[in-house]
Amino acid sequence: MSIVMHDLAGADPALRFSPYCWRTRFALAHKGLPVETLPWRFNDKAAIAYSGQGRVPVIRDEATVVADSWAIAEHLEDHYPTPSLFGNATARAHARFINAWADAVMMGGIARLIVHDIFDVIDPGDRDYFRQSREARFGMTLEAVQADRETRVEAFRESLLPLRVVLGRQAWLGGAAPSYADCIIAGTLMWPRCCSRFAVLAEDDPIAAWFEHMLDQYGGLARAAVQP
Amino acid sequence: MSIVMHDLAGADPALRFSPYCWRTRFALAHKGLPVETLPWRFNDKAAIAYSGQGRVPVIRDEATVVADSWAIAEHLEDHYPTPSLFGNATARAHARFINAWADAVMMGGIARLIVHDIFDVIDPGDRDYFRQSREARFGMTLEAVQADRETRVEAFRESLLPLRVVLGRQAWLGGAAPSYADCIIAGTLMWPRCCSRFAVLAEDDPIAAWFEHMLDQYGGLARAAVQP
Numbered sequence: 450m451s452i453v454m455h456d457l458a459g460a461d462p463a464l465r466f467s468p469y470c471w472r473t474r475f476a477l478a479h480k481g482l483p484v485e486t487l488p489w490r491f492n493d494k495a496a497i498a499y500s501g502q503g504r505v506p507v508i509r510d511e512a513t514v515v516a517d518s519w520a521i522a523e524h525l526e527d528h529y530p531t532p533s534l535f536g537n538a539t540a541r542a543h544a545r546f547i548n549a550w551a552d553a554v555m556m557g558g559i560a561r562l563i564v565h566d567i568f569d570v571i572d573p574g575d576r577d578y579f580r581q582s583r584e585a586r587f588g589m590t591l592e593a594v595q596a597d598r599e600t601r602v603e604a605f606r607e608s609l610l611p612l613r614v615v616l617g618r619q620a621w622l623g624g625a626a627p628s629y630a631d632c633i634i635a636g637t638l639m640w641p642r643c644c645s646r647f648a649v650l651a652e653d654d655p656i657a658a659w660f661e662h663m664l665d666q667y668g669g670l671a672r673a674a675v676q677p
Numbered sequence: 678m679s680i681v682m683h684d685l686a687g688a689d690p691a692l693r694f695s696p697y698c699w700r701t702r703f704a705l706a707h708k709g710l711p712v713e714t715l716p717w718r719f720n721d722k723a724a725i726a727y728s729g730q731g732r733v734p735v736i737r738d739e740a741t742v743v744a745d746s747w748a749i750a751e752h753l754e755d756h757y758p759t760p761s762l763f764g765n766a767t768a769r770a771h772a773r774f775i776n777a778w779a780d781a782v783m784m785g786g787i788a789r790l791i792v793h794d795i796f797d798v799i800d801p802g803d804r805d806y807f808r809q810s811r812e813a814r815f816g817m818t819l820e821a822v823q824a825d826r827e828t829r830v831e832a833f834r835e836s837l838l839p840l841r842v843v844l845g846r847q848a849w850l851g852g853a854a855p856s857y858a859d860c861i862i863a864g865t866l867m868w869p870r871c872c873s874r875f876a877v878l879a880e881d882d883p884i885a886a887w888f889e890h891m892l893d894q895y896g897g898l899a900r901a902a903v904q905p
Contacts, residue, residue, distance in 0.1 A: 550778060
């Protein structure tokens with residue numbers, strides 16, 4: 450029985466853009482594990498209530514239910530050791546820093562550039578929830594959050610300097626081959642790719658070149674994803 | 678023959694405050710390798726000319742000369758495999774991200790809080806060079822760079838959120854035991870500790886609690902360091 454995953458979808462059920470769900474999709478692909486994804490909307494809390502919380506990704510792997518992309522990566526590594534996402538406990542511990550950095554720096558930075566674009570692609574039934582919760586978080590309208598992004602994007606790109614330095618010295622964040630660190634960052638970048646036409650990266654950025662390689666990994670899984 | 682290391686010193690030759698030299702001191706201690714440190718000043722370019730560049734740390738290990746704290750960590754790991762700093766190639770690749778993040782985020786942030794304090798402790802012969810080079814870098818006087826730090830320190834502390842998240846979930850950046858990632862961050866924090874009395878961390882910050890443990894590691898090496 451293949452793994453089942455609840456995956457955030459847009460108004461178009463084929464549009465899958467959650468950065469956390471994409472971290473998990475990459476991790477599953479890295480392991481070579483087939484997955485059946487079930488489109489999920491913010492309002493489908495009942496569909497994942499059995500996981501004991503209200504956010505995706507949630508996976509069902511036989512009798513085991515796991516929520517949260519980091520916890521899912523650990524579950525996959527512990528139950529399907531090869532190909533490895535980490536290789537050893539130290540690499541796993543270090544990847545947790547990269548995960549926390551992506552959450553603290555990339556997620557907020559990207560949200561401020563595309564939050565209204567997300568609103569435009571989500572299911573109509575999700576829009577009131579999304580607008581209210583995000584406007585409360587940012588303390589302004591979605592339109593105001595996204596305003597002036599053409600000038601603000603430079604500061605976001607600058608905040609990615611540590612990635613740029615590393616990818617100038619090694620092919621993958623995992624070194625000679627992709628690791629879960631690559632899944633984290635590429636998963637995060639699938640968010641703007643799959644719900645916006647705004648370029649969060651400059652074309653000549655080494656991070657963009659690495660991301661192109663990640664799009665081609667795993668049989669072109671990410672390259673094939675529906676875009677708006 | 679023990680390893681010899683050129684180590685930045687203040688007017689007091691016992692005062693050692695370079696964040697890059699401290700990364701190397703921690704790495705050497707982690708390996709249990711004895712080291713003879715030679716006090717070095719910014720103006721002693723001739724003393725390290727044999728390394729082919731002008732910055733410390735520089736180590737001499739028998740016939741091998743290595744400059745740059747990251748290159749030294751790799752040299753130590755490759756020549757003295759245990760106790761390991763990384764454990765595997767993936768952990769090493771992930772640590773490079775943490776190193777780049779410390780350089781991009783921590784170094785600049787700390788410099789803006791303590792650069793005049795550094796000026797106050799360095800050797801009189803280094804002061805003209807230091808003032809000119811740093812004022813050119815920041816585009817303002819050392820006094821202006823450091824101004825208003827009591828209010829600006831909050832933004833610096835906020836920028837350390839990824840560290841705080843990780844240290845809320847595991848004892849060390851390396852997981853159950855320190856790795857080179859711990860050497861990188863603790864080494865960076867030895868910089869303000871050893872040339873300033875300004876508290877870059879809040880007392881109740883989990884990062885401060887972890888740093889206290891790092892001060893006690895390796896026989897209390899860092900705890901024993903001379904402070905201004």
